[in-house]
Amino acid sequence: MKANVKKIAEKTYQLSTDYKSDMKVPGNIYLDDILFKNLEEDVFEQIANVACLPGIQKYSLAMPDCHYGYGFCIGGVAAFDEKTGVISPGGVGFDINCGVRLLKTNLTKKDVDSNLKGLLQEIFKNVPSGLGSKGKIKITKNEIDNVLEEGVDWASSEGYAWKNDYRHIEEHGKMKNADASLVSDNAKKRGLPQLGSLGSGNHFLEVQYVDEIFDENAAKAYGVEKDQVVLMIHTGSRGLGHQICADYLRYMESASKKYNIKLPDRQLACAPISSEEGMRYFNAMSAGANYAWVNRQLVTNWIRESFEQVFKMSAEDLEMDIIYDVAHNIAKKEQHIIDGKMKNVIVHRKGATRAFGPGHDEIPSEYVKIGQPVIIPGDMGTASYLMHGTEKAMNETFGSTAHGAGRALSRVQALKLYKGNEVQEKLQKKGILVLADSKGVIAEECPEAYKDIETVANVCNDSGISLKVAKMRPMGVVKG
């Protein structure tokens, strides 16, 4: 056992405050014994560093899929008091509001099997993907400000969303505090041509089928049943979010000095939430988040059109509603019970999913008894999970859980060990069709490059920070 780290509960480890000087709170990490044994020491250090920041509440947290990241680890969750705490771009990440959306259909695996290739090709044709990919809608420089400030409301007014889509999106697809004037011209210039594109790396679109139901009641509420075909969309804010993050990291470096914040790591550059600098970052980040929601909305629109083309039916008749859309790189103003009192905090979730429990007023009425849907994608050869938020998450993790399988191999390692063609053939033998913008990305993203999604889902489930509803298996994959 590592020094100053102990197991405190089922699948829960704790870094005590004497792990490192200046820690204000302990660090809690959700892991099984094997994940714990294999976790890099650097990640413990990053969790401890975050625990040193001003105004942090209760614990510096890491989810089961945690690994090393810029400043905060990926899988890191931290809440800061709105009066005494800080906000940090490193606690959100470069891809602001990277997230996952799940769409339903009323088709079964059998209905889609014979059309799969044509369907996947149609989706691949209709949704721009790849590094530097450009969207196919033309918007003006003035219009981008509306995208940034109105989010999915903009997409609705332009005819890219159904009337009720917004109800099944976190924040209804719109951070109201977003301020486009705080986003640099350079960020807008990068974002303008890319709106409505998948991007590359771990971003993907998947045609999946529901393989197993764990909770019939929750599955029914979410509109999910065995053998049903669903669509998973994983993308974020593209070059625009990346540029906002880069711009504000530089800005925050001087702010940290101005406010005399002692940083254990320069990558944790931050500013008081109550300061001009902190507020500006929050409002710019929110604009980036809105762009990402519009991006997933446009992709949704083209997936619906692709299904219409292939199945010669309207997307309405195919019941292609949004099950839910989660952000997994974001900071939010939320209220949580701390020391028995309701408190206003800023929750940073960096590679972590909100997992609000039953009864929370931000959950749509048809899901409120179950808890918020949580979407956890795995690797392209294995499975993904639909889970639900819990009261335990509210009490222990500020209503947060894992966001994915987490990488086991770096991109460079995966490229050395695997060939895109071979990975594609091997998946095809398993009945999984893969279309990609480049062969390299298939090798980088091969199943072996990821940790076991079953382990991650089980740690979430067994620790109780989210509970399994359904397991989905991939049928067709589009990679950037």
Next chain:
DNA sequence: ATGTAC
């Protein structure tokens, strides 16, 4: 993740 650097 990302016009894989300013």
